[in-house]
Amino acid sequence: MNTRPAIVASMIVVLALASVASAADRRWQTCTWTAADTRRQMIDFGPGATPFERGGSTPAMRAMADINTYVIETDDLRLELKDVVPVGRRTVDAAVGTTVTFALEKNTVYVRDTDGTEHKLTVTKKAAKARP
Numbered sequence: 001m002n003t004r005p006a007i008v009a010s011m012i013v014v015l016a017l018a019s020v021a022s023a024a025d026r027r028w029q030t031c032t033w034t035a036a037d038t039r040r041q042m043i044d045f046g047p048g049a050t051p052f053e054r055g056g057s058t059p060a061m062r063a064m065a066d067i068n069t070y071v072i073e074t075d076d077l078r079l080e081l082k083d084v085v086p087v088g089r090r091t092v093d094a095a096v097g098t099t100v101t102f103a104l105e106k107n108t109v110y111v112r113d114t115d116g117t118e119h120k121l122t123v124t125k126k127a128a129k130a131r132p
Contacts, residue, residue, distance in 0.1 A: 029101070030102075031102065032073060033072055036068070036070050038067070040066055041064070069083075070092065079109060080125035109122075
């Protein structure tokens with residue numbers, strides 16, 4: 001009897017439950033969008049897409065992408081965020097001056113849309129705000 005498919009299926013279930021549990025464990029906060037911008041840029045990806053490569057390596061693949069940058073501020077913290085997505089792909093609904101629900105985990109910010117969809121953004125700069 002081959003138990004390998006059952007073991008693989010069990011592992012998938014465990015991993016799925018772990019990701020749901022970690023989403024529930026996040027420390028959600030509310031603050032305000034203070035900036036949002038989108039620009040298009042050609043990016044390198046795939047094999048050889050590293051600034052440390054030497055001549056003779058395989059050329060990187062290139063594609064046009066939307067580089068979305070955001071700033072959110074709490075009473076004591078200012079976070080600059082980045083999201084790189086394919087052109088035309090839906091991303092975070094960010095309107096300057098509106099509230100946003102987010103969770104900060106190391107160099108990642110999870111943002112919830114009004115419909116509950118979560119987006120994972122990269123923190124590019126984290127700064128403590130000066131107390132008056």
